[in-house]
Structure formats: structure tokens, C-alpha cells
Amino acid sequence: MSKEPDRLFAQPLPQVPDFAFNEDVVRVFPDMIKRSVPGYPTIVENLGVLAAQFAQPNSALYDLGSSLGAVTQALRRHVRTDGCHVIAVDNSAAMVERCREYLNGQDSMFQELLPVQVIEGDILALQFQPASVVALNFTLQFIAPDQRLALLGRIRQALLPGGALILSEKLRFNDAQEHALLTDLHVAFKRANGYSELEIAQKRSAIENVMKPDSLEEHRERLLAAGFSTVVPWFQCLNFASLIALP
Numbered sequence: 625m626s627k628e629p630d631r632l633f634a635q636p637l638p639q640v641p642d643f644a645f646n647e648d649v650v651r652v653f654p655d656m657i658k659r660s661v662p663g664y665p666t667i668v669e670n671l672g673v674l675a676a677q678f679a680q681p682n683s684a685l686y687d688l689g690s691s692l693g694a695v696t697q698a699l700r701r702h703v704r705t706d707g708c709h710v711i712a713v714d715n716s717a718a719m720v721e722r723c724r725e726y727l728n729g730q731d732s733m734f735q736e737l738l739p740v741q742v743i744e745g746d747i748l749a750l751q752f753q754p755a756s757v758v759a760l761n762f763t764l765q766f767i768a769p770d771q772r773l774a775l776l777g778r779i780r781q782a783l784l785p786g787g788a789l790i791l792s793e794k795l796r797f798n799d800a801q802e803h804a805l806l807t808d809l810h811v812a813f814k815r816a817n818g819y820s821e822l823e824i825a826q827k828r829s830a831i832e833n834v835m836k837p838d839s840l841e842e843h844r845e846r847l848l849a850a851g852f853s854t855v856v857p858w859f860q861c862l863n864f865a866s867l868i869a870l871p
């Protein structure tokens with residue numbers, strides 16, 4: 625993975641543009657996400673472990689909003705189920721291009737990895753194949769709120785018995801005090817990872833129009849409304865959580 629440090633918001637910007645997954649972000653993305661999302665490495669590695677428990681023979685494993693393919697790589701490290709293949713989807717051309725390079729690197733280092741297909745496309749327009757694992761790792765929060773239920777409904781319809789959706793998201797909290805506390809602690813996490821007050825403030829204004837987190841209660845209710853039977857949180861670090869939703 626690229627070692628370039630994230631300094632995208634280090635200089636004062638006259639106007640902070642809306643955050644986009646462009647070439648500049650791609651260059652620093654591994655550093656940015658590790659220093660911004662508490663628990664990210666733990667979530668990604670364990671997502672592979674969880675997926676291995678839900679993978680069904682001869683089915684698709686989806687990595688939706690795959691960015692540079694960190695989840696896809698974890699799926700390929702952990703899942704050994706016969707006949708599975710991974711489908712990674714992202715609508716950022718810059719992400720997809722670099723993701724394919726990284727996966728070629730993984731292919732040249734290891735043998736007998738699951739086959740993988742990287743699709744440049746909108747996950748809202750995807751025709752799902754029968755799937756046993758679907759990962760939405762910090763992607764649903766970037767989907768327009770009024771599209772989220774329909775997307776989860778289509779994922780539910782594609783899921784095979786014994787399969788699972790794994791959904792990781794930044795959380796909002798209905799209780800104002802809990803929200804303020806966990807937001808402050810997230811800022812402290814970023815500061816401890818070397819981000820300045822300016823970087824933190826400019827990044828906040830870059831993402832506020834494009835990333836709309838929901839509360840755990842909203843996630844649970846929407847997943848049930850989409851037809852999932854069971855919703856189990858398996859990880860939370862500050863205001864970032866990951867859920868297992870069963871068909």
C-alpha cells in the first residue's frame with residue numbers, strides 16, 4: 625500500500641470543496657482512513673474472519689464501495705469456501721484503477737486466492753448475483769439517505785440462507801450528550817494521530833454535505849424494514865460501529 629501521508633487539508637483553503645474520492649484522495653487514502661476511523665484495521669481484518677463463517681459454496685461475496693480493496697483482500701485472505709468469487713464495486717474511477725493494481729499485487733504474492741472482479745459502477749444500479757456475504761464497509765453513509773432502504777432491500781433479496789450483510793458506519797447519536805462526547809473523543813483520536821485543528825475542521829466541512837451518518841436505532845429499524853431478521857452489532861470504537869445483519 626502507498627505510504628503517502630494525508631496532508632490534504634493541512635493548508636488553509638479559501639473555500640473547502642465537498643469531499644470527493646478523486647486522485648488526490650486515492651494517493652493518501654490508506655493513511656487517511658487509518659488515522660481517521662478508530663478501529664478500521666481491526667474491522668477490516670475481522671470482516672474476513674466473519675465472512676469465512678457466512679460464505680456459502682458457489683456464491684458471490686460483494687465488497688460494495690471497495691475503495692482500494694482492503695475488504696476484498698481480507699475476504700481473499702480468510703475465505704476458503706469452494707466456488708466463491710469476490711465482486712468489488714466502486715464508482716470512483718481513480719479508486720478502481722488503483723484497487724486493480726493492488727489486487728494484481730496480491731495475486732502475484734499468493735496462490736489459490738478467490739477470483740475477483742472489480743467493477744467501476746454505481747452500487748445503486750447493480751444487478752446482484754446470489755450472494756452469501758455482502759460488505760458495506762463505511763459506504764452506506766455516502767449513499768443519499770432516500771436511497772438507502774431500497775439498496776438494503778436489494779441486498780436482502782440477493783442474500784442466500786446462511787449468508788450475511790456486514791455493515792460498518794460512522795454513527796450519530798440521538799442523545800445530544802452522548803453525541804457530543806463521542807464526537808469530542810473522535811477529534812481527540814484524530815489529534816493523537818497527528819492531525820492539526822485546521823485539518824480536522826476543514827475535513828469536517830468537506831464531508832458534512834456528502835456523508836450523512838445515521839444512529840444505531842435508524843440502522844436497526846431500516847435493516848428490519850428491508851427484510852433482515854436479525855441485527856447484531858459486533859464492534860464499536862467511539863462513534864464507529866459494525867453490524868451483522870442476517871437474512
Ligand SMILES: Nc1ncnc2c1ncn2[C@@H]1O[C@H](C[S@+](CC[C@H]([NH3+])C(=O)[O-])CC(=O)[O-])[C@@H](O)[C@H]1O
Nearest residue numbers: 645689690691694714715716746747761762763766
Ligand atoms: N453509489 C456508489 N457506488 C459505488 N461506490 C460508491 C458509491 N458512493 C460512494 N462510493 C464509494 O464508497 C467508498 C467509501 S470509502 C469505503 C472504504 C472501503 N470499503 C474500505 O474498507 O477501505 C469510506 C470512507 O472513505 O470513509 C468510496 O471509495 C466511494 O467512491
Ligand SMILES: O=C(O)C(=O)Cc1ccccc1
Nearest residue numbers: 656657660661794827831835
Ligand atoms: O474523517 C472523518 O471524520 C470521518 O468521519 C471518516 C472519513 C474517513 C475517510 C474519508 C471520509 C470520511
